[in-house]
Amino acid sequence: MCIRDRVVALASNRLGGLRWFLLGMGLLGLFYGMGDKFFIHSLVWNLPFFKLFRNPVRMASFLVLGASVLSGFGLDELISNNSNLIEKNKLAKVGLISGLLVAFLGLLTVTGFIPKIFGATQEILQSSSSSGVIALIIGAAVGIISYLVLKGSFPKFGAVIAILVLTIIDLFAFGIKQNQGMVNPEQVYQATNDEPSMQGLKSNPPKDIFRVNMRNQQGMLMKRNQGCISDIMLIEGYNPLLLQRIIPPAKDESTSNDLLNVKFGIETDDKGGAGLTERKTAYPHVRFVYNAIVTNDDSSASKLMKDPSMDFSKTAVVNSDKKLNLSADGVGTANITSYDNQQISIDAQTDKNGLLLLSEIWFPAWKVFIDGKETNLLRTNYSLRGVEVPSGKHKVEFKYESVAYDNGLIITSISGLIAVICTILFGIKNRKLSQIN
DSSP: OOHHHHHHHHHOSSSTTHHHHHHHHHHHHHHHTTGGGSHHHHHHTTSTTGGGOOOGGGGHHHHHHHHHHHHHHHHHHHHOTTOOOSOHHHHHHHHHHHHHHHHHHHHHHHTTHHHHHTTOOHHHHHHHHHHHHHHHHHHHHHHHHHHHHHTTSSOHHHHHHHHHHHHHHHHHHHHGGGOOOOSOHHHHHHHHHTSHHHHTTOOBTTTBOOEEEOEETTEESSOTTHHHHHTOOBSSSOOSSOOSOOSOOOSSHHHHHHHTTEEEEEEEOTTSOEEEEEOSOOOOSEEEESEEEEESOHHHHHHHHTOTTOOTTTEEEEEOSSOOOOOSSOOEEEEEEEEOSSEEEEEEEESSOEEEEEEEEOOTTEEEEETTEEEOOEEETTTEEEEEEOSEEEEEEEEEOOHHHHHHHHHHHHHHHHHHHHHHHHHHHHHHHHHHO
8 A cells, every 4th residue: 555545545535524534533643643753742741641652663553554444445445436425637637746755754864864854873774765665666566557547558467466566575675584484483482481491480370480580681591572482470571551660779789689579580790691690688478567658759659769878678668648657567478379460369367467569560550358248459679579568377369450441442442333233224225226226
């Protein structure tokens, strides 16, 4: 699909006002997706709810949707014998000009003019230069084909085949490097997964839970996304939605890993060699402390976390507006009895009021219950979960209950139902019209 098809779709009356909606949606996705390189993201950042969109490039999905629909309608208009477009000679100019526009943009990319505007690095400049050459060639070819078709000098069926070939060349040129492997990924991961060294890195919930750090600035010891395949709880890797608070800030990386319950971590020597080593200082996945420093300010919490004198074995930093009723000392035990993605159950016992710490990322959709009664979920040590537990024996449960997810499910279900009803009604209407004609 190309710019030519989208321009033709915009010139057609077939889509009515929908064409301008699709154009606006596509442009919004394009310019918002540029993030700080364009003013739109900075402009709407302070509007309500928009701060939740911390990955602007995902807005490009609107560009893909709008452009794809316009391209489909545009191509259909070009090869349709019943096209209600403007006069053929004017349309031929539209096809030629839009194709030349693509070629011109490719030329600006090849020369580095466009990438330099957005502050591209040297590596990106080199990559965009080769991409621009391809866009230049394909744009010119599409423009010429469109012009010839609309002038009646090129068969429509031949134009469709030519455009499909150009599309394949386009996809091949830009996407072939994404899959150059000749071995089935399943076999690659399975071979690594069967190694004896991998077996010792797997947690065994609920009794034995720990994390692994296999990557640093010098390199990584596993294949990408190996943790997902091998059921290894890594602290790094692919994440489709990066939360604002994940790694607890501390005086050094080792302390952060201790708080994250990292039992095995990567170590590199002076010669660049790397290997995994067992870490004896990692805190348990669940534990009690009896001292807390409470603050309701993120910057203050971050400073406290980085204080070299902070002893996290006895004290936690808690983000809260309320004071905690903790004892200066106490003894407690906590054991995880069930563990899955949406619920964690813990048997806890403490002789005095204590703060139960769980080495899991804090998120507002998580709720906590003590003996079946909901209580206040605390954000402890900047990015982890905690709850104040009174003295005695208790059953503590952390449950994921997202109101936003439930509302989204309801809205999606209603929207899907409306779409089905509208499709049926339009089908009945079109059938009646065809019978009349």
